[in-house]
Amino acid sequence: MIRVTRKIEFSAAHFYHNPDFSEAxxxxxxxxxxxxxxxxxxxxxxxxxxxxxxxxxxxxxxxxELKDILQREVGDRMDHRHLNFxxxxxxxxxxxxxxxxxxxxxxxxxxxTRGKLDRVRLYESPDLYADCTAAESTGGRG
Amino acid sequence: xxQALKVSLTRRYRFAASHRLHRPEFSEAxxxxxxxxxxxxxxxxxxxxxxxxxxxxxxxxxxxxxxxxELDPFVxxxxxxxxxxxxxxxENICREIYxxxxxxxxxxxxxVRVEETSKNSFEFEAMxxxxx
Numbered sequence: 698m699i700r701v702t703r704k705i706e707f708s709a710a711h712f713y714h715n716p717d718f719s720e721a722x723x724x725x726x727x728x729x730x731x732x733x734x735x736x737x738x739x740x741x742x743x744x745x746x747x748x749x750x751x752x753x754x755x756x757x758x759x760x761x762e763l764k765d766i767l768q769r770e771v772g773d774r775m776d777h778r779h780l781n782f783x784x785x786x787x788x789x790x791x792x793x794x795x796x797x798x799x800x801x802x803x804x805x806x807x808x809x810t811r812g813k814l815d816r817v818r819l820y821e822s823p824d825l826y827a828d829c830t831a832a833e834s835t836g837g838r839g
Numbered sequence: 840x841x842q843a844l845k846v847s848l849t850r851r852y853r854f855a856a857s858h859r860l861h862r863p864e865f866s867e868a869x870x871x872x873x874x875x876x877x878x879x880x881x882x883x884x885x886x887x888x889x890x891x892x893x894x895x896x897x898x899x900x901x902x903x904x905x906x907x908x909e910l911d912p913f914v915x916x917x918x919x920x921x922x923x924x925x926x927x928x929x930e931n932i933c934r935e936i937y938x939x940x941x942x943x944x945x946x947x948x949x950x951v952r953v954e955e956t957s958k959n960s961f962e963f964e965a966m967x968x969x970x971x
Contacts, residue, residue, distance in 0.1 A: 715900055726901060728908055791902030795846050799897070802844060824851040825907070828892075832843035 700815055701757045702745045705767045707776035710735040711792040714781075735779060740797075741820040742771060744805060748812025758811035770804045794819055794827040802829040847894040847949060848904045852914055857884035858927035885955045887932070889918065891940060892950035905946040913943055929955040933963045941965065 712735040713727035723731040730736070744767060748757040774784055780792035786800040798819040806814045820826040859882040860874035870878040877883070891914055893905045917939040937951040947965075954960040 713902065717900070726906065726908075790899075793897075793902035795848060795897045795904055796902045799844060799846060806842075826849050827904075828845075828847045828849065830845050832845040 698747050699750055699757050700745050700747045701760065701763070701812070702743050703760055703763045703767060704741060704743050705764070705772055706739060706741050707772055708737060708739050709775050709778050709780050710737040711780040712736065713791050713793065715791060735781070738821050740775075742767065742801065743816075743818040743820075744801075744814070745816040745818070746809055746812040747815035751811075758809070762811075763809075766805065766808050770808060771801055774804075794821045794825060798827040798829040845894065846897055846904060847892050848946075849890050849892040849950075850907065850910060850914070852889040852891065852918070853886060854889065854918065855884060855886050856927075857882045859883070860926050860928060862926055887929075888954035889914075889936065890950070890952040890954075891936075891948060892952075893943065893946035894949045895946040905943070909945055910943065914940065929953050929959060929961040933961045937963045937965065 712733055713730040714723055714733055715726075718726065744763065746758055746763065750757050774786070775797075778784060780787055780797065784792075784800070786804060787796065790796045790800070798817050801819065802814065802817045805817065815830065817829040818826055819829075858877075859879065860877040861870050861880075862873075865873065891910070893910065895904045897904055918936055933951055933953045936953065937948065940948045940951065950962060950964045952960060952962045
């Protein structure tokens with residue numbers, strides 16, 4: 698099996714706020730991220746697809762095709778958007794790195810028809826990222 | 840299709856430290872043979888990069904596996920303290936950091952990765968049976 702990874706970048710605004718919390722609680726739990734004017738990140742998304750290379754093309758899948766899927770499903774939805782207000786897939790969820798990674802997995806998984814979606818890794822900054830994988834793909838450890 | 844998903848969060852930290860690779864029970868020649876330049880008695884240092892990976896359920900109230908407001912001070916406290924025993928190879932540093940972090944209460948610490956230089960990295964992954 699070969700794993701193929703493609704990267705795209707997008708920039709988006711968000712803030713963390715739970716309407717069930719008091720303002721004080723929101724500030725305590727979310728700190729500066731609770732500022733409801735929002736703030737932004739340059740996100741880097743790495744998407745990994747696993748499969749066997751097609752003997753006819755030598756490819757697991759055409760990376761151009763994967764690039765187009767990432768652009769359509771993620772770039773067009775999230776780039777230069779406010780994640781709290783403009784992305785229906787995140788409605789009712791706090792747009793943390795973890796939740797965005799899960800939403801991206803759910804958007805991409807049905808669109809990957811060659812190979813299998815193996816991992817979604819979303820960097821919020823070079824020092825923080827979330828990974829989303831299928832629970833059974835952890836080699837029997839989980 | 841509804842499939843079970845696994846989510847993890849990885850945070851990167853930096854610290855600088857000096858060390859010397861040396862075993863007192865080895866002769867000087869043996870230390871020099873096994874550890875080379877790293878056994879220089881005056882020591883040397885690295886800018887270490889540390890990646891800590893936690894896994895667990897995403898709390899619907901916060902959207903988080905672990906709040907960085909809790910994880911960051913915990914790692915600072917547990918890792919910035921000095922390292923005591925063993926030859927301070929990056930392998931041992933990696934394992935020792937895991938030992939110090941595995942008690943993090945809010946999520947399971949799954950992986951610790953130490954970059955000693957941009958060319959060397961070391962990873963310790965907890966077995967599924969190892970509970971935080």
